Amino acid sequence: MIRVDLVSPGTRGRFRDAATDSTVGAITTAFQDEGFAPNPDSTYEDSSVRRQTAQAYMESVDWTDENHVARALRAMERILEDFEEQYVEKFWSSLARDGYKRDMETGRLEFPSRSLPEGALANLTEASVIRSHLKRIQSAVENDPELAIGSAKELIESTAKLVLNDRDVPFTKDDDLGQLTTRAQESLSLRPNQAGVNSPDGGSGVKRILQMFR
Incomplete structure (x- = not known):
């Protein structure tokens, strides 16, 4: 990069x-x-x-x-x-x-707003790359909140696309963040209505967390 x-x-x-x-x-x-x-x-x-x-x-x-x-x-x-x-x-x-x-x-x-360079998340499967981008977001929180928010959104979107590609689930370039995360969650059986009831709170805690990405 x-x-x-x-x-x-x-x-x-x-x-x-x-x-x-x-x-x-x-x-x-x-x-x-x-x-x-x-x-x-x-x-x-x-x-x-x-x-x-x-x-x-x-x-x-x-x-x-x-x-x-x-x-x-x-x-x-x-x-x-x-x-x-x-x-x-x-x-x-x-x-x-x-x-x-x-x-x-x-x-x-x-501070000027800056986005991640095109292709910066191409190797998202590498744990070190993920940590690098998380560190970038963390360092921008105080000085450039816009950059932190934009980078976090891009990281989530790219992760969702990675999941969909890996699971052979089709998506289009016009799909927004909500649509991408919904399909990614469904492909992994992680939709709120798919959360199990065997967790300590009967799955309600997991459901609340997953609903944040709707």
Whole structure:
């Protein structure tokens, strides 16, 4: 699966330039409070120690990971929060081009919505792939609820299609999530009206859970 940077190199460069008006202590504290350590092998050279420090910390960020990016952006916001707008305008404009929206009153960032790449669930039978996508959903819950909800829906839909294919049950591209999950449940004898009565509560608990996917 191709992974792309969620914050462009250009935007990161704008932040590095702005960091020259901060202090090494402020940069270090902000990134360390978010769990980052500077890259000890950084080869970036600059006449400004503050820009070097900012670059070393940015090199320890996985810019393809939503959780890493959220933490890094919190550190950046903290460093720039007291700057006059004229000194950080280029950074915020560049971040906006990356798809992020900033509330001018609260300063809160709204993360861009992203869906899973086409074919990302092609190997859904592999447990490790399922865990990977569940981790992606989990990391997006706090910072991008839309992504988490959309990804969860796609995971359920793809799982239902996997079941139907495996059970040789026909379906069409026009079938919605409800229709797909209903047929998948029926093929596995997991419809609410198919739940057994041998469970501790006579099957009522199982039925309630299954009805959530109707």
